[in-house]
Amino acid sequence: MTASSFRTDAGLVVPAITTTQMREVDRIAIDELGPNLYQMMENAGGNLASLCVELLGDRWPSAPIVVLAGTGGNGGGGICAARHLANRGGNVTLVISNPSHLKGVPADQLALYRATGARVATVADLDTVDADLLVDAVLGYSLDGAPHGAAAELIRWMSRHPAPVVSLDIPSGVDSTTGVAPGAHVSATHTVTLAAPKTGLDAEAVGTLWLADIGIPREVYRRVGIELPPALFAPGYRVQLRASKT
Numbered sequence: 001m002t003a004s005s006f007r008t009d010a011g012l013v014v015p016a017i018t019t020t021q022m023r024e025v026d027r028i029a030i031d032e033l034g035p036n037l038y039q040m041m042e043n044a045g046g047n048l049a050s051l052c053v054e055l056l057g058d059r060w061p062s063a064p065i066v067v068l069a070g071t072g073g074n075g076g077g078g079i080c081a082a083r084h085l086a087n088r089g090g091n092v093t094l095v096i097s098n099p100s101h102l103k104g105v106p107a108d109q110l111a112l113y114r115a116t117g118a119r120v121a122t123v124a125d126l127d128t129v130d131a132d133l134l135v136d137a138v139l140g141y142s143l144d145g146a147p148h149g150a151a152a153e154l155i156r157w158m159s160r161h162p163a164p165v166v167s168l169d170i171p172s173g174v175d176s177t178t179g180v181a182p183g184a185h186v187s188a189t190h191t192v193t194l195a196a197p198k199t200g201l202d203a204e205a206v207g208t209l210w211l212a213d214i215g216i217p218r219e220v221y222r223r224v225g226i227e228l229p230p231a232l233f234a235p236g237y238r239v240q241l242r243a244s245k246t
């Protein structure tokens with residue numbers, strides 16, 4: 001199912017965008033107006049971490065959290081969230097699909113995470129790791145075909161695990177434009193999508209949908225022809241969205 005728009009609890013209508021439009025928003029932010037990738041990823045990671053703390057309630061900070069990260073921007077956002085959770089005293093374990101493939105901003109996020117002294121485990125260690133909450137940061141909007149390799153292994157592990165899953169941007173394995181999963185995919189309890197909702201987020205696998213403000217000014221959206229409601233983030237840096245049954 002795809003949605004052309006979503007609604008906030010305040011009744012605001014938020015237009016849904018395609019993956020192509022989202023890439024263009026990213027490009028204009030990174031190449032022209034800002035915020036840069038570090039700034040956007042920091043807002044994404046901090047926002048994701050705050051939802052995890054809220055979801056754990058009085059089990060925070062002792063409850064074990066496992067963050068599963070891929071090697072792209074989605075993984076970078078997950079590693080950033082893991083650092084925020086570790087900085088706040090959380091019981092965090094980070095697992096990366098292919099650590100040797102990390103580069104650029106995601107690699108810098110890992111270096112920063114390592115400075116917290118919190119745990120990094122391997123895919124092989126997964127079955128020895130306890131988890132009360134899983135963070136799915138394996139694949140985002142650059143999903144290309146059915147998940148394969150270590151990414152698919154992490155998705156399958158999450159699918160078998162009883163703990164609730166918070167997905168970053170899109171449940172891994174779901175196409176953010178069509179909402180279709182070409183292969184294995186995560187069924188999220190909550191999804192924190194970034195900047196603007198994608199048309200593919202009207203899918204069962206999304207769970208409760210949140211939109212995170214990652215600090216992008218309106219002019220960036222305007223250059224892609226997108227108008228977001230001015231009061232969209234008045235209630236806070238993360239607002240709940242529901243598909244508009246129009």
Ligand SMILES: NC(=O)C1=CN([C@@H]2O[C@H](COP(=O)(O)OP(=O)(O)OC[C@H]3O[C@@H](n4cnc5c(N)ncnc54)[C@H](O)[C@@H]3O)[C@@H](O)[C@H]2O)[C@@H](O)CC1
Nearest residue numbers: 040072073074139140141142143144145146147148151169
């Ligand atoms: N403005 C925004 O919306 C921002 C988005 N960010 C995040 O960046 C993500 C997009 O980042 P990227 O474009 O780097 O891509 P992704 O992080 O979505 O995934 C790319 C990685 O997954 C691998 N991959 C793709 N399809 C696969 C498959 N079928 N099986 C196994 N591996 C596969 C690719 O080789 C690549 O390493 C977004 O989803 C979002 O989470 C952040 O970077 C912050 C800014």
Ligand SMILES: [K+]
Nearest residue numbers: 139168170172
């Ligand atoms: K994801």
